[in-house]
Amino acid sequence: MPSAIVVGAGVFGSSVAHRLAGAGWEVTLVDTDTPGHERATSGDESRLMRSGHGADAWHTRSAQRARELWREIEAETGTSLYVEAGMAWFVREDGGWEADAERVMHEEGIPTERLEPGAAAERLFPALGTADLHHVLFEPEAGILRARRATRTLADAACARGAQFVGGRAEPDGDCVRLGNRTLEADWVIWACGPWLATLFPDVVDLRVTKQDVLYFAAPKTWRTPGVPAWLDYDGAFYGQGDLDGRGVKAASDAIGPDFDPDTGDRTLHWSMEQQVRRYLRRRFPPLADAPLLAHRSCQYELTADNRFIAAPHPEHARVWLLGGGSGHGFKHGPALAELVERWLTGAAPPDPTLALVQRATPASLSTSRAGPRAAAPEAR
Numbered sequence: 001m002p003s004a005i006v007v008g009a010g011v012f013g014s015s016v017a018h019r020l021a022g023a024g025w026e027v028t029l030v031d032t033d034t035p036g037h038e039r040a041t042s043g044d045e046s047r048l049m050r051s052g053h054g055a056d057a058w059h060t061r062s063a064q065r066a067r068e069l070w071r072e073i074e075a076e077t078g079t080s081l082y083v084e085a086g087m088a089w090f091v092r093e094d095g096g097w098e099a100d101a102e103r104v105m106h107e108e109g110i111p112t113e114r115l116e117p118g119a120a121a122e123r124l125f126p127a128l129g130t131a132d133l134h135h136v137l138f139e140p141e142a143g144i145l146r147a148r149r150a151t152r153t154l155a156d157a158a159c160a161r162g163a164q165f166v167g168g169r170a171e172p173d174g175d176c177v178r179l180g181n182r183t184l185e186a187d188w189v190i191w192a193c194g195p196w197l198a199t200l201f202p203d204v205v206d207l208r209v210t211k212q213d214v215l216y217f218a219a220p221k222t223w224r225t226p227g228v229p230a231w232l233d234y235d236g237a238f239y240g241q242g243d244l245d246g247r248g249v250k251a252a253s254d255a256i257g258p259d260f261d262p263d264t265g266d267r268t269l270h271w272s273m274e275q276q277v278r279r280y281l282r283r284r285f286p287p288l289a290d291a292p293l294l295a296h297r298s299c300q301y302e303l304t305a306d307n308r309f310i311a312a313p314h315p316e317h318a319r320v321w322l323l324g325g326g327s328g329h330g331f332k333h334g335p336a337l338a339e340l341v342e343r344w345l346t347g348a349a350p351p352d353p354t355l356a357l358v359q360r361a362t363p364a365s366l367s368t369s370r371a372g373p374r375a376a377a378p379e380a381r
């Protein structure tokens with residue numbers, strides 16, 4: 001039976017642990033904290049799930065596969081993780097990123113619908129500012145993952161399949177893992193440490209870690225999700241959803257925030273960020289512009305230079321793999337990426353060169369905003 005140590009029980013590490021344990025591997029899952037904890041990137045209540053990724057078919061297919069796998073995980077665990085509320089893409093100009101996404105989704109057999117702004121306002125939202133919209137692209141099979149619950153469920157399901165969870169701060173030690181005064185060994189070691197990956201492997205991992213704020217506003221019942229879909233404004237670099245599970249209407253800027261330390265960074269909300277989000281709400285969802293702020297979370301993106309994930313062997317230790325670089329859009333892909341990792345580790349398929357630890361040259365636009373992976377975002381319009 002092959003063995004693996006997976007360090008990091010965020011969505012990436014927990015997905016891999018779950019996958020390998022299900023394939024009969026002997027798996028040890030290590031984390032400093034509980035899966036989906038407050039400072040982990042997987043630690044917020046919700047993450048959007050979409051198949052549209054501009055012209056990129058790899059991520060479109062990965063999201064589709066992940067959707068199937070999330071449904072299987074729900075069935076296995078009896079836990080509701082995915083709310084298929086649909087997603088409205090606010091399209092300001094025809095022929096751009098969303099048109100590419102629409103084309104690729106069509107080629108992949110993923111349903112989409114073009115709505116006139118007026119029809120979208122009538123059908124999808126209690127109120128919608130449409131003055132700047134060319135149309136709304138509706139992706140009915142998109143939606144929202146209950147992220148923290150999903151991360152914990154995956155880690156628990158990995159343990160139910162035989163994985164062992166070990167608490168503690170791990171350190172790399174060649175092919176092994178140091179945990180206090182113990183050294184752990186296995187056939188494979190997978191470091192899936194989110195924003196901490198760069199500090200653990202500073203010579204080989206290039207990540208920029210940034211502060212990203214998510215705000216939740218009190219709203220009347222008409223703003224509940226499902227009912228109200230998730231939404232994305234690619235050109236404006238904003239996204240959000242209706243009130244899911246009574247947590248409030250979520251709205252956030254997708255502009256790349258300031259550099260951030262996940263251990264010591266200040267997670268308070270800056271007044272200017274709240275104003276920026278309210279300005280957007282005033283234009284897009286006018287009745288919510290002055291809604292009471294219910295909650296706020298500061299999280300972090302761990303950005304690769306081209307927005308693609310990292311999934312690759314360490315250059316000096318072939319049995320040590322590094323997995324991360326979620327780049328603000330990784331959550332949904334977790335189980336699909338884990339399926340690929342299993343294939344790569346067993347030699348069933350060669351590692352994907354686009355996820356290698358090389359200098360990333362070509363910027364890809366895979367996140368939810370035109371701002372690009374590390375560029376400054378456009379002023380929210």
Ligand SMILES: Cc1cc2nc3c(=O)[nH]c(=O)nc-3n(C[C@H](O)[C@H](O)[C@H](O)COP(=O)(O)OP(=O)(O)OC[C@H]3O[C@@H](n4cnc5c(N)ncnc54)[C@H](O)[C@@H]3O)c2cc1C
Pocket residue numbers: 007008009010011012013030031032033034035036037039040041042043046047048049168169170171192193194195196197200212213214299300301323324325326327328329330331332333
């Ligand atoms: C504001 C925001 C919005 C986002 N929106 C979306 C979205 O809508 N859709 C989407 O798909 N994705 C989204 N993402 C991205 C997604 O959340 C991340 O890509 C994903 O959660 C990354 O998971 P991870 O497992 O790599 O990292 P993490 O969740 O950070 O997990 C890493 C784990 O490693 C552990 N660890 C670190 N170092 C050590 C060590 N030395 N020893 C032991 N354990 C260690 C940590 O404690 C942590 O639990 C968003 C991200 C943010 C911040």
